Amino acid sequence: MPAITGWSWLKQGAGLFRRQPAALTTLLFANILISIGISAVPLLGPMIAVVLIPSFSMAFMQACLMIENGQRVSPAVLLTGFRKPAVIALCKVGLIYLGVSLLLALVTRFTLDPNFWEQVARQSRDGGQPQVTGSDLLAMFSIVVLNVAALMALCFAAPLTYWQKMTPFKATFYSFFAVLRSARVFIVLLMAWFALFFAITMVLTALLGGSSVARVLIMWLIFLFVLLLQCSMYAGYREIFGKPQDGDAAKVDLTK
Numbered sequence: 346m347p348a349i350t351g352w353s354w355l356k357q358g359a360g361l362f363r364r365q366p367a368a369l370t371t372l373l374f375a376n377i378l379i380s381i382g383i384s385a386v387p388l389l390g391p392m393i394a395v396v397l398i399p400s401f402s403m404a405f406m407q408a409c410l411m412i413e414n415g416q417r418v419s420p421a422v423l424l425t426g427f428r429k430p431a432v433i434a435l436c437k438v439g440l441i442y443l444g445v446s447l448l449l450a451l452v453t454r455f456t457l458d459p460n461f462w463e464q465v466a467r468q469s470r471d472g473g474q475p476q477v478t479g480s481d482l483l484a485m486f487s488i489v490v491l492n493v494a495a496l497m498a499l500c501f502a503a504p505l506t507y508w509q510k511m512t513p514f515k516a517t518f519y520s521f522f523a524v525l526r527s528a529r530v531f532i533v534l535l536m537a538w539f540a541l542f543f544a545i546t547m548v549l550t551a552l553l554g555g556s557s558v559a560r561v562l563i564m565w566l567i568f569l570f571v572l573l574l575q576c577s578m579y580a581g582y583r584e585i586f587g588k589p590q591d592g593d594a595a596k597v598d599l600t601k
Contacts, residue, residue, distance in 0.1 A: 350584070351533030355541075358577030361412050362569075368418035369572050372408055375423055376401045395446050396439030399503035400426030402575075403435065406504050409579035410589055426507065434506045437513040441502070445495050452491065456484045497531055498524045500578050501586070508589040523585050534577060542570045 362369055380401065384394045403426035408418045426435050501520035505511045511519065524531060546563055553559035583589075 346527055346530050346584070348529040348533045350527075351530040351535075352537050354530070354534050354577045354580040354584070355537050355573070357580035358573050358575075361409050361576040361579065362572055364412050365408075365418050369405070369408060369576070370568065371420070372404055372418070372423060373568060373572055373575075375420070376404065392443060395443045396436055398442050399435040399438040399506070400432060402426070402500075402503050403431075403507050405572075405575040406507075406579050406582070409576055413583075413588075426503070431507050434513055435503055438499075438502050438506050438516065441513060441517055442499060445499065449488070449492055449495060453488050456488060493535065497535075500524065501582055504582050504589070505586070509586070527581075527585065530581075534581070538570065538574055538577070542566065 380394050380397075383397065384390045386393065404423050407425040408422050411418050411422065426432060498521045499517065501523055502513070502516045505516035505519055506513055509516070545566060549559055549562055549566070553562070
């Protein structure tokens with residue numbers, strides 16, 4: 346696929362969002378509230394929340410499919426990834442997410458100076474700009490890129506498990522190589538997505554300054570762009586693996 350396909354996915358995602366913005370926004374807030382509630386459980390809560398990420402993401406994928414088919418998205422779509430037997434397979438994918446998250450946490454721990462976050466927090470609390478060395482800045486940028494790449498590489502694992510009935514490891518394998526083979530498309534998608542977000546944020550900041558209204562609007566903008574990226578991921582899945590059908594998806598010939 347040509348790299349400009351990433352821009353096409355972003356436009357298709359925006360089109361899906363425009364058709365039912367209220368339903369998708371409600372779905373996002375429900376996911377956030379449930380995730381926060383689970384994460385609040387001591388010790389195991391944060392890990393359980395990571396394991397359930399594929400189940401939560403399937404709600405958005407199914408909602409996008411329903412919107413494309415002209416159906417109304419109801420709150421019941423939130424349970425898409427929590428019904429048996431799909432929930433068991435999706436939780437296995439979630440364990441892969443957890444393993445990747447722990448690995449990235451270890452990389453962060455050994456890459457950054459242990460005093461880095463403490464210094465940034467202290468200087469932010471006391472006022473003024475945090476003094477960050479060039480090596481720490483490069484390390485932070487590398488870690489952010491690595492996290493985004495890992496998240497993108499796993500983005501199709503959940504729908505392949507749910508719609509294509511693949512085993513979790515097979516779904517992860519196909520997701521990883523689908524993203525790798527379309528790397529330039531995803532780069533264009535992410536760059537366009539970030540450029541739009543940055544441009545709108547700069548306009549709001551220029552017009553409203555640092556007022557509370559500007560902060561509220563920027564927070565809403567973050568939610569909006571999270572939804573836009575979710576819808577764009579559905580557009581990407583549909584173009585790479587084919588449009589899923591209601592219920593079980595039609596099998597895609599992955600040998601081509």
